[in-house]
Amino acid sequence: MPTTKIFFNARLKALFLIACAACGVIALRLVDIQVVRHGYYLEMAERNRTQVLYQTAPRGRVFTSDGVAVASNQPSFSFYYLAAGRKDTPYLQHLAQDFAPKLGLSEDALTDKLLEGLKSGKAVALAENLSPKTTIALQELQIYYPGVYLLEETKRDYPYGSFASHLIGYLGSMEDSEWRKRDLRMNYRLNSKIGKNGIEKKYERELKGTDGGAYLEVDYRGRVKRVIEDRKWEPGSDVYLTLNFAVQRAAEEGLKKTSTGRGAAVALDTRTGAVLALASAPAYDPNIFVPYSDDTSPKNNKQISEYNLAIQGTYPPASTFKILTAIAALQDPDFNPNDKIKCPGYYNAGSRVFKCWKKTGHGPMNLEDGLANSCDVYFYATAAQIGSAAIERVQRAFMFGRPTGIDLPGERSGNMYGPTKRARNKSYWFIGDTLNLSIGQGELLVTPIKLAQFAAAVASRGKVFRPYYVEKLVSNHTGKETPVGKTEILNMADYPADTYNLIWHSMKHTTDAGTARWAKIPGLDVYAKTGTAQNPHGDDHAWFMAFAGRAGEEPSIALAVFVEYGLHGSSAAGPVAREMLKAYFGVDDRGKVVASDVPAANDKEYSELLENLGD
Structure with missing residues (x-):
């Protein structure tokens, strides 16, 4: 019996210990639920009755x-x-x-x-x-x-x-x-x-x-x-x-009205490099990507063109490049801009005859007349005198063949054209290459934004700006403004003041009495140059570059307009440039100031929208 009693007591103790252990586990679990992980289980419970x-x-x-x-x-x-x-x-x-x-x-x-x-x-x-x-x-x-x-x-x-x-x-x-x-x-x-x-x-x-x-x-x-x-x-x-609404709208509407509806227009502030307009046609309506889900109106997404011709399209600059050739010539001590060269309508290069765009010829031309009338023969003869290396050096100063540096993906660099690059490729350079280079043809390629950068550089007397298009960020939470864009000079095309004075004078003459008469606007000093780029695949392309300021003031806007298959720079691209300049300066065809039709921001209506969302 004693042995049985001892055994029974041992079992009771074991059961007691097991019960205590179980109670301890339960107690620890309760502590975990009630104290340690109270927040977690409370959230789980809330979720059972919340959405x-x-x-x-x-x-x-x-x-x-x-x-x-x-x-x-x-x-x-x-x-x-x-x-x-x-x-x-x-x-x-x-x-x-x-x-x-x-x-x-x-x-x-x-x-x-x-x-x-x-x-x-x-x-x-x-x-x-x-x-x-x-x-x-x-x-x-x-x-x-x-x-x-x-x-x-x-x-x-x-x-x-x-x-x-x-x-x-x-x-x-x-x-x-x-x-x-x-x-x-x-x-x-x-x-x-x-x-x-x-x-x-x-x-x-x-x-x-x-x-x-x-x-x-x-x-x-x-x-x-x-x-x-x-x-x-x-x-x-x-x-x-940094976009100017009126200038951007004028650029887009102008491109739509061209004969092809295809092209690009870029405008820059000549003092900072800020982008005032950057238009590429055809454009697309981004609203088609975010319609109301119950919108049943047809949307044709297949016709959308995301190709940004303004920064990705590369074409010969044609006669707009004659400005650069003229700058190169003015650095040659043996070149006299007042000397006249007779244009009979062609230039005999020995092995080949190069024609002027005006078959009957322009007659005697000096630098000012050569630019104003865009005489090919004048620049053929000038290039033969100064040599292609001189033109190539000026290209480098204005950073041709390199991207403008605008902070947009996909920008193409174009192609600088000259004897040094040809030599690197172990290829020969001929007199015909020099003549083609002098009038912006051959292997030379630029984008519309590059030509606008060049126009701004000439307007600023050599400052090659990096274009930028964002001015600042403004927090809607704190109101803090964060500057983003800034003026940055990539290079200085450092040439004598007389060089730029003569180029400006010749470009002004081109506007007043030459091929760029489309851009002549009373009350404004407009300096311009036209270009018609040969196109082996179809109709020629049209170019127009310019910079302008109010009469007697420094230029504040530079632009380049390109019309694909536009045939003539003056008649196709010129009207677009004219509308952009009128929009920027707020004037009409007679140069009179007109009331702004830029839409006013409806901040009250938008604030009410945000307040309703808050409710």
Whole structure:
């Protein structure tokens, strides 16, 4: 018996210890739940009766230098099904039948989304980016279906359509591969819209803002009882461009009116290098990438051209290059700009006869007359006298054959043409090459923005600026302004003042009495040069370069206009340049100041939009 009693007591002790251990484990678990991980389990519990609706932050706007919002936002709505709501089949069937026509979906597609929400237990977006018109109809039906919810957001809007489209860019849906590369702190989701091109892409981080969201308490039927937490979004920063709205609009409208509707126009501030206009035609309307989801109007995306001819198109500069040849000639001590060379309509180079564009000839020409009349023979003879190496040296000073350095992807460098480069390629240089070079033909290639940079350099007496197009960023959260663009001189084409004085005088004469008469505007001093580039594949291309200032003042704008297959620089590109200059100086054809028709920013309406989103 004693032995049995001892054994029984040992078992009781063992059971007691096991019970104590179990109680200890339970106690530790309770401490973990109640104290250590209280916040975690509280959030889990809250989620059992809450639904989270994410709210995309309004994207920062894009402004021109004169305060016009060229990329903004409009109200849009997202339509959610709250998975905590009714789940019975008849309810879902009725919901799909009533809402599918309003959302532009089939009943089966809408049912699939509803079932997706039920399976995940989370709020699911039945439709996004809905127009206010559709939303009114949804609000009426929402009364009878407590498990659905409308959330106001914004969508990207480009109020002036194709305005500066190649520079501003457009938005597109984020792909899986892009999502993995994004900074998770930026609150991207798989359906987020991101910049795909231009400023929208380059300044994605600054424009995006910080998304918000609403944590909603719902009852067993999915009806919203209260907002537990409203995480306020922060709008993205605004981007202010250096573009002049009036000049950009004039460039785009002018290019549309040309015979081909194809070309480019670039204008720069001659004092800073800031881009006043950068137009490429044909352009595209970026609104087609961000329509309302219920928009049934046809969109033809296949005709969109993302090719930015202003920075990517390379063509011979033709007779606009004669300015550079003239600068090279003026550095030769044996060259006299007043000496006259007779133009009979051709130049005999010995092995070959080179013709002037005017078959009957121009007669005796000095430098001023040669530029004003764009006489090929005058520059043939001048180039033969000074040699091609002299022209090549001036090309290097003005940085031909190199990109302008503008901060845009895809800019092409063009091609500098001269005997040194030919020698590197172990190829011969002939007299015909020198003559072609003197009038901007042959292998010489430039982009429209390069020619505008050259025009600005001549206007600034040798300063080769790096073009820039963003002035500043302005935070909509703090109001802080962050400068972005700055004046940067890449090189100095340092030639005597007499050289630039004579070039200016000759270009002014070209405008007043020569081939650039299209650009003559009372009250303005306009210095210009035309060009017609030979094209072996079709009609010749048209060029026009100029810089200008108010009468008696220093030039403040330089520009280059290119019209593909335009035939003649004067008649095709000249009118575009004229309209750009009129827009910049705010004058009409008679030189009289006209009232500005630049649209005023409607900040009050936009502020009301943001306030409504906050509510």
